[in-house]
Amino acid sequence: MTAYLLLLLSTALVNNVVLVKFLGLCPFMGVAKSMDSALGMGLATTFVITLACAATWMLEHWLLLPFDLAYLRILSFILVIAATVQFVEMVVKKSAPTLYQALGIYLPLITTNCAVLGVALLTAQESMGFAQTLVYGFGSALGFTLVMLMFAGLRERLALARVPAAFAGAPVSFILASLLALAFMGFAGLNF
Amino acid sequence: MLMAILSLTVLGSLLGLGLGIAARKFKVEGDPLVAEIEALMPGSNCGQCGFAGCPRLAAAIASGSAPVTACPPGGKALALALARKLGISIDLAAVADQGPRIATVAEDICIGCCRCTKVCPTDAILGAAKQIHNVIREACTGCGNCIDRCPTEAMALQPLPVTLQHWIWPKPLDGAALAPARG
Structure with a gap:
């Protein structure tokens, strides 16, 4: 149990998917402009990453490894993740319209997000067990949501600040992102 | 090699079939x-x-x-x-109805900045940088998005000009409208 808790903590903070591994930067810069959209995107990504990790684990261990096809990993992972997300979108639209209203616009956006594919590939590379894969995926997604929310909150404050004209808009956001990444480097000192 | 082709083909077909069935099964009827x-x-x-x-x-x-x-x-x-x-x-x-109107460009003050072409939802404005723009009459819906974008106020909404292609016989006036004039 402790091992899983530590894994969760280390994926969410120490090996944060956005600020340490630099995956999923497009939603990080693009969507994290307001807390609402950041939270929606974060929840949708959490959902998709966890699901994608489970689906790709099955694919890896039941098809790719037995038939010695590990070189088809990226191709088949993209295929399975995209199909899974499409399927989930249909089911959610039918069974939970309110959830669809909240997550619906973000689901197609993250079908082929690099964070989703990256986390799935990492778990496959490190040949983790099923439960471990799930925790790893969920932890990474939690870290993603946390960073999205932090960044959105900071940018909402930043929108009110007086910024030199040359830095207004995207440049100051990039500086802010780099400062956040520096802050997250501090977690690298945590040794479990 | 054969195994790779076969497995990807089977995987793709199965997923496609699954999605196709799901699309039928979970179809949401819109209003x-x-x-x-x-x-x-x-x-x-x-x-x-x-x-x-x-x-x-x-x-x-x-x-x-x-x-x-x-x-x-x-x-x-x-x-x-x-x-x-x-x-x-x-x-x-x-509803203030001024009849159908379309956007027009005043050619003598258009500076060819291309700003209006970017906001046109129907791509009805024709023009390149530093060339005088023009409006394609058939495509313009008269939404007026371009009017505020123009830095030289060259864009304006005008009543649809009557051309040989657009002219129609005016409707005959009905009896009620004519009666007082006769009496």
Whole structure:
């Protein structure tokens, strides 16, 4: 149990998917402009990453490894993740319209997000067990949501600040992102 | 090699089949009224009604949260058609109808900045940088998005000019309107 808790903590903070591994930067810069959209995107990504990790684990261990096809990993992972997300979108639209209203616009956006594919590939590379894969995926997604929310909150404050004209808009956001990444480097000192 | 081709083909076909069946099984029926209202609208998503595009306004009109007169490019004709479809009576005095209008470019002050071409929802404005722009009459819906964008005020909405292709016989005046003139 402790091992899983530590894994969760280390994926969410120490090996944060956005600020340490630099995956999923497009939603990080693009969507994290307001807390609402950041939270929606974060929840949708959490959902998709966890699901994608489970689906790709099955694919890896039941098809790719037995038939010695590990070189088809990226191709088949993209295929399975995209199909899974499409399927989930249909089911959610039918069974939970309110959830669809909240997550619906973000689901197609993250079908082929690099964070989703990256986390799935990492778990496959490190040949983790099923439960471990799930925790790893969920932890990474939690870290993603946390960073999205932090960044959105900071940018909402930043929108009110007086910024030199040359830095207004995207440049100051990039500086802010780099400062956040520096802050997250501090977690690298945590040794479990 | 053969195994790779085979497995990917089978995987792709199975996923495709699964998605196809799911699309049938989990199909969500949209409100048919919304689709009918949307079909009546200009469909250029110009945003003058304050909603994000024509589909959203159609949904708002169908649910009763927006008036049928909310679409400025649609004008009187659209308001009448919508009122007939929904079976409600409207006060047309609120709709200032100036007849169909389209955007025009004053060629002598157009500086060719291309700003109007970017906001046109129907791609009706023709022009390149530093070339005088022009409006394609058949494509312009008169939404007026380009008017505020022009830095030299060269864009204006004008009544649709009558050309040989557009001219029609005027409608005969009905008896009631003529009666006082006779007496």
